[in-house]
Amino acid sequence: MKTTQLPRREVDPAREVPPVAPAGFTTSTGLIDPARVAPDMGDLATRVRHLMAQQQQHVLQLPLGGHFFDVVVTASGPQAYAAIAVMDEIQHAGNERADACGPVIEDPQRSWLLWLVPPGTSEQWGPHRYATCLGRPHRLALPAMTAVEPPGPYWLRPCRSDRLVPPTALRQLLDQFQPGPAPHETLLSSVLSTIS
Numbered sequence: 001m002k003t004t005q006l007p008r009r010e011v012d013p014a015r016e017v018p019p020v021a022p023a024g025f026t027t028s029t030g031l032i033d034p035a036r037v038a039p040d041m042g043d044l045a046t047r048v049r050h051l052m053a054q055q056q057q058h059v060l061q062l063p064l065g066g067h068f069f070d071v072v073v074t075a076s077g078p079q080a081y082a083a084i085a086v087m088d089e090i091q092h093a094g095n096e097r098a099d100a101c102g103p104v105i106e107d108p109q110r111s112w113l114l115w116l117v118p119p120g121t122s123e124q125w126g127p128h129r130y131a132t133c134l135g136r137p138h139r140l141a142l143p144a145m146t147a148v149e150p151p152g153p154y155w156l157r158p159c160r161s162d163r164l165v166p167p168t169a170l171r172q173l174l175d176q177f178q179p180g181p182a183p184h185e186t187l188l189s190s191v192l193s194t195i196s
Contacts, residue, residue, distance in 0.1 A: 065136035069103075069164055070122045072115040073183050074131045076106055080113050080179035083170075084157065090169055102165035104157040105143060108150050110191070112183060114140070115165045125167070130174045131182050133167075 064070050074080055084101055092100035105114040122135030147154040 060142045061139050062142060063136065064134055064138045064140055065119045065122070068119060069116040070119055070133060070135035071138075071140055072117050072121070072125070072131050072133045072165070072167065072170060074113050074115070074174060075179045075181060075183070076108070076111045076113045077179055079177040083173040083177045083179065084113075086173055086177075087165065087169065088157075090166070091163060099157055101157040102163045103155065103159040104165065105153055106150075106156040107153045109152070110183075113156065113179075115170055116159070117165050117167045117170065121167045125171075128171065128174065129182065130178055130180045131171075132184070 062068055074083075084104060087101040088099055091102060092098070103116040105116075106112070107114065117133070119135065122133045125133035141153075142159075143153045143155060145155070145159065148158070
Protein backbone atom coordinates (compact mmCIF):
# COMPACT_ATOMS: atom_id res chain seq x y z
CA MET A 1 0.00 0.00 0.00
CA LYS A 2 1.45 3.33 -1.05
CA THR A 3 1.06 6.29 1.29
CA THR A 4 1.38 9.94 0.35
CA GLN A 5 2.13 12.78 2.72
CA LEU A 6 -0.70 15.31 2.78
CA PRO A 7 0.25 18.91 1.98
CA ARG A 8 0.77 21.09 5.04
CA ARG A 9 -0.59 24.60 5.25
CA GLU A 10 1.87 27.11 6.61
CA VAL A 11 0.33 29.30 9.32
CA ASP A 12 1.85 32.59 10.43
CA PRO A 13 2.29 32.31 14.23
CA ALA A 14 1.86 36.11 14.54
CA ARG A 15 -1.53 36.13 12.77
CA GLU A 16 -4.48 37.86 14.43
CA VAL A 17 -7.07 35.40 15.69
CA PRO A 18 -10.63 36.77 15.76
CA PRO A 19 -12.51 36.53 19.06
CA VAL A 20 -14.87 33.61 19.48
CA ALA A 21 -17.99 33.53 21.61
CA PRO A 22 -17.86 31.07 24.53
CA ALA A 23 -19.39 27.67 23.86
CA GLY A 24 -22.82 27.21 25.36
CA PHE A 25 -24.30 23.87 26.28
CA THR A 26 -27.90 23.24 27.15
CA THR A 27 -28.83 20.44 29.45
CA SER A 28 -31.87 18.31 28.91
CA THR A 29 -33.71 16.61 31.73
CA GLY A 30 -36.05 14.74 29.42
CA LEU A 31 -35.72 11.03 28.72
CA ILE A 32 -35.26 9.65 25.23
CA ASP A 33 -38.40 8.02 23.95
CA PRO A 34 -37.54 4.38 23.12
CA ALA A 35 -39.87 4.59 20.11
CA ARG A 36 -37.52 7.20 18.58
CA VAL A 37 -34.52 4.85 18.70
CA ALA A 38 -34.08 2.88 15.48
CA PRO A 39 -35.40 -0.66 16.05
CA ASP A 40 -32.19 -2.36 14.91
CA MET A 41 -29.94 -0.10 16.99
CA GLY A 42 -31.37 -1.08 20.37
CA ASP A 43 -28.62 -3.64 20.82
CA LEU A 44 -25.77 -1.39 19.64
CA ALA A 45 -23.57 -2.09 22.66
CA THR A 46 -23.91 -5.83 22.09
CA ARG A 47 -22.99 -5.43 18.43
CA VAL A 48 -19.92 -3.36 19.27
CA ARG A 49 -18.79 -6.00 21.77
CA HIS A 50 -19.24 -8.69 19.11
CA LEU A 51 -17.24 -6.72 16.54
CA MET A 52 -14.43 -6.20 19.05
CA ALA A 53 -14.47 -9.92 19.87
CA GLN A 54 -14.15 -10.78 16.19
CA GLN A 55 -11.10 -8.55 15.87
CA GLN A 56 -9.62 -10.63 18.71
CA GLN A 57 -10.08 -13.84 16.66
CA HIS A 58 -13.41 -14.89 18.16
CA VAL A 59 -16.41 -16.05 16.14
CA LEU A 60 -19.02 -13.34 15.70
CA GLN A 61 -22.72 -13.98 15.23
CA LEU A 62 -24.64 -11.15 13.52
CA PRO A 63 -28.25 -10.73 12.51
CA LEU A 64 -28.73 -10.54 8.76
CA GLY A 65 -30.36 -7.46 7.27
CA GLY A 66 -30.46 -4.18 9.16
CA HIS A 67 -27.35 -2.11 8.50
CA PHE A 68 -25.01 -5.05 7.87
CA PHE A 69 -25.70 -7.46 5.02
CA ASP A 70 -27.76 -10.34 3.68
CA VAL A 71 -26.14 -13.56 2.47
CA VAL A 72 -26.39 -15.48 -0.80
CA VAL A 73 -25.39 -19.13 -0.40
CA THR A 74 -24.18 -21.23 -3.33
CA ALA A 75 -22.34 -24.47 -3.78
CA SER A 76 -18.56 -24.15 -3.95
CA GLY A 77 -16.45 -25.78 -6.64
CA PRO A 78 -14.90 -24.86 -9.99
CA GLN A 79 -17.99 -23.07 -11.34
CA ALA A 80 -18.31 -20.94 -8.20
CA TYR A 81 -14.59 -20.11 -8.23
CA ALA A 82 -14.94 -19.00 -11.87
CA ALA A 83 -17.75 -16.65 -10.78
CA ILE A 84 -15.47 -15.25 -8.06
CA ALA A 85 -12.69 -14.65 -10.59
CA VAL A 86 -15.04 -12.64 -12.81
CA MET A 87 -16.40 -10.76 -9.78
CA ASP A 88 -12.79 -9.88 -8.88
CA GLU A 89 -12.50 -8.21 -12.29
CA ILE A 90 -15.87 -6.46 -11.95
CA GLN A 91 -15.07 -4.99 -8.52
CA HIS A 92 -11.38 -4.26 -9.21
CA ALA A 93 -10.53 -0.56 -9.19
CA GLY A 94 -7.18 1.15 -9.53
CA ASN A 95 -4.12 -0.24 -7.78
CA GLU A 96 -5.88 -2.48 -5.27
CA ARG A 97 -5.40 -6.18 -4.66
CA ALA A 98 -6.30 -8.67 -7.37
CA ASP A 99 -8.91 -10.32 -5.10
CA ALA A 100 -11.25 -7.33 -5.29
CA CYS A 101 -14.52 -9.25 -4.96
CA GLY A 102 -16.65 -8.32 -1.97
CA PRO A 103 -16.60 -10.61 1.08
CA VAL A 104 -17.08 -14.34 0.48
CA ILE A 105 -16.86 -17.05 3.15
CA GLU A 106 -16.10 -20.62 2.16
CA ASP A 107 -17.39 -23.47 4.29
CA PRO A 108 -15.39 -26.49 3.10
CA GLN A 109 -17.26 -28.91 5.36
CA ARG A 110 -20.57 -28.19 3.63
CA SER A 111 -19.09 -27.17 0.24
CA TRP A 112 -20.81 -23.78 0.40
CA LEU A 113 -19.85 -20.23 -0.50
CA LEU A 114 -21.50 -17.42 1.43
CA TRP A 115 -21.52 -14.14 -0.51
CA LEU A 116 -22.20 -11.07 1.64
CA VAL A 117 -24.59 -8.79 -0.26
CA PRO A 118 -26.28 -5.49 0.68
CA PRO A 119 -29.06 -5.62 3.30
CA GLY A 120 -32.51 -5.93 1.75
CA THR A 121 -31.31 -8.16 -1.10
CA SER A 122 -33.30 -11.11 0.26
CA GLU A 123 -36.54 -9.15 -0.16
CA GLN A 124 -35.89 -8.71 -3.89
CA TRP A 125 -33.92 -11.88 -4.74
CA GLY A 126 -36.67 -14.29 -5.79
CA PRO A 127 -36.21 -18.02 -6.44
CA HIS A 128 -32.95 -19.00 -8.12
CA ARG A 129 -31.78 -22.40 -9.31
CA TYR A 130 -28.19 -21.99 -8.11
CA ALA A 131 -28.46 -19.85 -4.97
CA THR A 132 -30.49 -19.08 -1.89
CA CYS A 133 -30.59 -15.61 -0.36
CA LEU A 134 -31.36 -15.04 3.32
CA GLY A 135 -31.85 -11.87 5.35
CA ARG A 136 -33.87 -11.06 8.43
CA PRO A 137 -34.65 -12.79 10.83
CA HIS A 138 -31.70 -15.16 10.28
CA ARG A 139 -28.27 -14.88 11.90
CA LEU A 140 -24.83 -15.69 10.51
CA ALA A 141 -21.73 -16.81 12.41
CA LEU A 142 -18.71 -15.10 10.84
CA PRO A 143 -15.26 -16.67 11.05
CA ALA A 144 -12.50 -14.69 12.76
CA MET A 145 -11.04 -11.99 10.50
CA THR A 146 -7.71 -13.86 10.50
CA ALA A 147 -9.25 -17.11 9.22
CA VAL A 148 -8.08 -17.05 5.59
CA GLU A 149 -7.63 -20.77 4.95
CA PRO A 150 -9.10 -24.10 6.13
CA PRO A 151 -9.70 -25.94 8.37
CA GLY A 152 -13.17 -24.66 9.08
CA PRO A 153 -14.99 -21.75 7.45
CA TYR A 154 -12.69 -18.98 6.26
CA TRP A 155 -12.65 -15.72 4.29
CA LEU A 156 -12.11 -16.70 0.65
CA ARG A 157 -12.40 -12.98 -0.13
CA PRO A 158 -11.75 -10.63 2.80
CA CYS A 159 -14.32 -8.54 4.57
CA ARG A 160 -13.63 -4.90 3.73
CA SER A 161 -15.38 -1.79 4.93
CA ASP A 162 -15.86 -0.38 1.42
CA ARG A 163 -17.72 -3.13 -0.41
CA LEU A 164 -20.20 -5.96 -0.52
CA VAL A 165 -20.92 -8.27 -3.46
CA PRO A 166 -23.29 -6.60 -5.97
CA PRO A 167 -26.37 -8.86 -6.16
CA THR A 168 -27.36 -8.15 -9.77
CA ALA A 169 -23.90 -9.02 -11.11
CA LEU A 170 -23.77 -12.05 -8.79
CA ARG A 171 -27.12 -13.36 -10.05
CA GLN A 172 -25.95 -13.03 -13.67
CA LEU A 173 -22.68 -14.82 -12.92
CA LEU A 174 -24.50 -17.64 -11.16
CA ASP A 175 -26.75 -18.06 -14.21
CA GLN A 176 -23.66 -18.11 -16.42
CA PHE A 177 -21.46 -20.50 -14.40
CA GLN A 178 -24.22 -22.60 -12.74
CA PRO A 179 -22.62 -23.75 -9.47
CA GLY A 180 -25.04 -26.21 -8.01
CA PRO A 181 -26.98 -27.49 -6.36
CA ALA A 182 -28.11 -24.61 -4.13
CA PRO A 183 -28.63 -25.38 -0.44
CA HIS A 184 -32.27 -25.48 0.67
CA GLU A 185 -33.48 -22.45 2.65
CA THR A 186 -34.82 -24.49 5.58
CA LEU A 187 -31.49 -26.26 6.01
CA LEU A 188 -29.62 -22.99 5.71
CA SER A 189 -31.62 -21.19 8.37
CA SER A 190 -30.88 -23.93 10.89
CA VAL A 191 -27.13 -24.04 10.13
CA LEU A 192 -26.01 -20.46 9.40
CA SER A 193 -25.71 -19.34 13.00
CA THR A 194 -23.38 -22.27 13.74
CA ILE A 195 -21.26 -22.21 10.58
CA SER A 196 -18.05 -21.18 12.31
